[in-house]
Amino acid sequence: METIFEKSNGADGINLSNEIKNINFLPGNLLRTKSVGLPQLSELDVMRHYKELSDLNFCIEKGFYPLGSCTMKYNPKVNELLSSLDGFNIHPNVKDEDAQGILKLMYNLGKALLEVTGMDAVTLQPSAGAHGELTGMMIIRKYFDTIGEKRTKVIIPDSAHGTNPASAKMAGFDIVEIKSDEKGQVDINALKAALDSDVAAIMMTNPNTLGIFEENVKEISDIMHSNGSLLYYDGANFNAIMGYTNPKLMGFDVVHLNLHKTFSTPHGGGGPGAGVVAVVDKLKDYLPKPFIDFNGEKYFRNYDIKHSIGSVKDFCGNFSVLVRAYAYILMMGKNLKHATENAVLNANYIKEKLKKYYNLPYDEPCMHEFVITGEKQKEENGVSTLQIAKTLMDENTHPPTVYFPLIVHEAIMIEPTESENKQVLDEFINTMIRIAKECKTNPQKVLDAPHTTPVKKIDEVTAARHPDLNFKG
Numbered sequence: 001m002e003t004i005f006e007k008s009n010g011a012d013g014i015n016l017s018n019e020i021k022n023i024n025f026l027p028g029n030l031l032r033t034k035s036v037g038l039p040q041l042s043e044l045d046v047m048r049h050y051k052e053l054s055d056l057n058f059c060i061e062k063g064f065y066p067l068g069s070c071t072m073k074y075n076p077k078v079n080e081l082l083s084s085l086d087g088f089n090i091h092p093n094v095k096d097e098d099a100q101g102i103l104k105l106m107y108n109l110g111k112a113l114l115e116v117t118g119m120d121a122v123t124l125q126p127s128a129g130a131h132g133e134l135t136g137m138m139i140i141r142k143y144f145d146t147i148g149e150k151r152t153k154v155i156i157p158d159s160a161h162g163t164n165p166a167s168a169k170m171a172g173f174d175i176v177e178i179k180s181d182e183k184g185q186v187d188i189n190a191l192k193a194a195l196d197s198d199v200a201a202i203m204m205t206n207p208n209t210l211g212i213f214e215e216n217v218k219e220i221s222d223i224m225h226s227n228g229s230l231l232y233y234d235g236a237n238f239n240a241i242m243g244y245t246n247p248k249l250m251g252f253d254v255v256h257l258n259l260h261k262t263f264s265t266p267h268g269g270g271g272p273g274a275g276v277v278a279v280v281d282k283l284k285d286y287l288p289k290p291f292i293d294f295n296g297e298k299y300f301r302n303y304d305i306k307h308s309i310g311s312v313k314d315f316c317g318n319f320s321v322l323v324r325a326y327a328y329i330l331m332m333g334k335n336l337k338h339a340t341e342n343a344v345l346n347a348n349y350i351k352e353k354l355k356k357y358y359n360l361p362y363d364e365p366c367m368h369e370f371v372i373t374g375e376k377q378k379e380e381n382g383v384s385t386l387q388i389a390k391t392l393m394d395e396n397t398h399p400p401t402v403y404f405p406l407i408v409h410e411a412i413m414i415e416p417t418e419s420e421n422k423q424v425l426d427e428f429i430n431t432m433i434r435i436a437k438e439c440k441t442n443p444q445k446v447l448d449a450p451h452t453t454p455v456k457k458i459d460e461v462t463a464a465r466h467p468d469l470n471f472k473g
């Protein structure tokens with residue numbers, strides 16, 4: 001009998017191309033004749049290589065991440081466990097009766113999101129905030145087509161996130177930009193001047209991208225509605241108001257929520273997200289289909305939606321992301337309001353401590369984030385905002401968002417989020433103060449930063465214009 005040492009096995013034992021030749025199902029001329037030349041490495045070599053690469057990455061597990069306009073960075077580990085439960089792992093084409101638990105979860109999540117937004121109907125399909133914007137704008141367009149009004153324009157404040165004009169344009173609208181006033185809010189006169197019978201909607205986020213609450217939102221909604229126009233709410237900053245007010249009360253007709261910005265699901269490096277869209281009653285018949293419905297007995301995918309814009313995502317959206325958001329909502333309960341409070345409190349705390357050292361263009365109470373600038377440092381010490389951001393990289397801190405919103409020169413947009421403790425905030429404050437002082441005493445050190453990263457200054461223009469995408473062996 002063949003002993004265990006004689007069995008042909010392992011790397012030399014199996015010659016895949018020979019096996020394939022024997023099976024003879026591929027034409028000979030398609031078969032590889034030479035070795036592929038893959039690097040011969042042990043499992044340990046490969047593991048260490050990838051570990052080393054991952055160690056070079058900065059992530060929330062390593063330190064503070066005050067990146068503005070990106071909101072939550074907290075992804076509870078228990079979400080991962082729950083979203084990978086066996087029962088959730090079923091084929092998306094199963095019949096409704098074999099997916100009652102899954103449909104019920106989606107239905108209940110939808111109901112919870114209607115409760116927090118105040119809206120009347122919801123779709124869970126879109127897979128990002130920007131995708132939700134496109135969905136919402138398509139709904140608005142279909143609505144006006146259906147009621148026989150030709151409206152071609154969408155008004156967008158100059159502080160808006162870049163996805164707003166992009167989404168409205170993709171949905172076929174022309175963009176009319178209006179400027180902000182000296183308080184960083186929508187300029188009512190500019191709005192009135194831009195308004196005519198061609199205007200379908202305004203897209204706004206509130207608080208806006210400066211972290212400032214739009215005080216005149218009710219007046220804006222009255223002005224828009226009396227013109228027969230609709231209001232779209234970009235819910236990316238919803239974590240600043242959740243539980244205290246809602247887009248329905250403010251007069252909005254369509255809303256998207258980024259589940260990764262308010263309900264703890266991963267941002268995912270541009271990967272699967274969820275940008276659910278909720279609407280007021282009169283836009284319900286325009287939502288994407290299928291729509292998750294309940295007839296008192298069973299949950300089902302309802303395809304019978306009169307003016308539906310069609311489907312915007314295969315099956316029912318990114319289901320495992322929806323599970324994470326639902327888990328977070330159930331775990332938090334009334335603490336959802338505390339998340340809102342902490343997000344706002346933490347931002348105001350840092351703003352107040354830093355305003356002596358950096359220019360604060362809008363000196364008002366902020367919501368979940370605020371914008372300071374490096375203008376003073378640039379003028380007095382020749383150090384730009386970019387260099388201040390790079391200096392933070394030496395301090396185990398992710399840089400804030402810089403040069404956005406576009407209406408603020410040398411912008412530094414800071415969003416501490418709801419989940420950091422006071423010690424972390426104080427350390428960040430001290431670091432920022434130290435950098436401001438260093439700009440005066442040793443500007444060259446700031447100009448030469450980062451000092452501790454494996455890659456120092458990169459030529460960003462060349463990297464963007466002529467990216468070198470070749471693998472070098």
Ligand SMILES: *Cc1c(COP(=O)(O)O)cnc(C)c1O
Binds near residue numbers: 070161163164205258
């Ligand atoms: C993040 C963000 C968006 C886009 O959302 P994504 O989920 O990244 O597509 C839109 N508007 C604002 C204000 C944002 O902060």
